[in-house]
Amino acid sequence: MPLPISIPDLISQRIVENARIEYKSDWNPERILHTICAFANDIDNWGGGYIVIGIDEEDGMPVKPVKGIEKASIDRINKEILQTCNLIEPRYIPIVEETSYEGKEIIVIWVPGGEDRPYKCPISLSGQKSAKAYYIRKVSSTIKANGQDEKELFSLASKQPYDDRLNLNAEIGDLKSSLISEFLYNVGSDLYEASLSQPVSETGSAMQIIRGPKEMRKPINAGLMFFNN
Numbered sequence: 736m737p738l739p740i741s742i743p744d745l746i747s748q749r750i751v752e753n754a755r756i757e758y759k760s761d762w763n764p765e766r767i768l769h770t771i772c773a774f775a776n777d778i779d780n781w782g783g784g785y786i787v788i789g790i791d792e793e794d795g796m797p798v799k800p801v802k803g804i805e806k807a808s809i810d811r812i813n814k815e816i817l818q819t820c821n822l823i824e825p826r827y828i829p830i831v832e833e834t835s836y837e838g839k840e841i842i843v844i845w846v847p848g849g850e851d852r853p854y855k856c857p858i859s860l861s862g863q864k865s866a867k868a869y870y871i872r873k874v875s876s877t878i879k880a881n882g883q884d885e886k887e888l889f890s891l892a893s894k895q896p897y898d899d900r901l902n903l904n905a906e907i908g909d910l911k912s913s914l915i916s917e918f919l920y921n922v923g924s925d926l927y928e929a930s931l932s933q934p935v936s937e938t939g940s941a942m943q944i945i946r947g948p949k950e951m952r953k954p955i956n957a958g959l960m961f962f963n964n
Contacts, residue, residue, distance in 0.1 A: 742843065745843070754872065765859065783845070803836075940952070
């Protein structure tokens with residue numbers, strides 16, 4: 736699955752908020768694992784986040800010129816990302832893309848909010864088998880969840896039925912405008928007239944059958960059940 740946003744737009748933060756992006760100058764398995772786990776838990780329902788490896792940061796902003804990653808190490812890092820993410824429970828694998836930016840190689844890890852949250856991962860990757868913990872994002876930091884945070888994570892998981900989840904494999908175009916307008920007409924909705932002329936994305940958002948962060952608006956499963964041929 737490709738990234739839902741261009742790399743220049745991501746790094747310039749024109750679309751994605753700063754708190755949803757973490758920059759790492761190098762591959763740091765333990766810290767990056769904790770951040771992947773935190774974005775996947777998505778405690779504030781932001782829509783997950785992004786980790787950019789190969790760019791340093793200062794006060795949450797990318798440092799220029801870009802440091803980049805040695806091409807020779809990219810394959811090894813990709814393999815280690817997969818191996819490290821296999822330590823997450825329940826299993827969670829993010830989307831990873833290597834690309835060039837300003838003449839340097841970087842790796843972008845896209846971590847959408849997970850459907851099987853809450854997720855936990857090892858506290859430490861050094862040697863002996865480590866205890867596991869839940870991690871969350873608070874503002875722009877990754878922290879270990881405390882007892883109250885864990886209760887909130889489990890509460891969020893229990894409140895999100897399948898019908899209400901984003902379908903990451905679907906597109907807004909899979910929703911049929913004619914079926915939506917017919918439904919709105921039959922129920923006497925004030926949205927009916929507008930639905931005849933405005934994009935499905937606007938009508939669907941008003942009906943809460945299209946959700947997600949700005950760069951990745953997706954239909955929910957209930958919308959696809961009712962408004963897809």
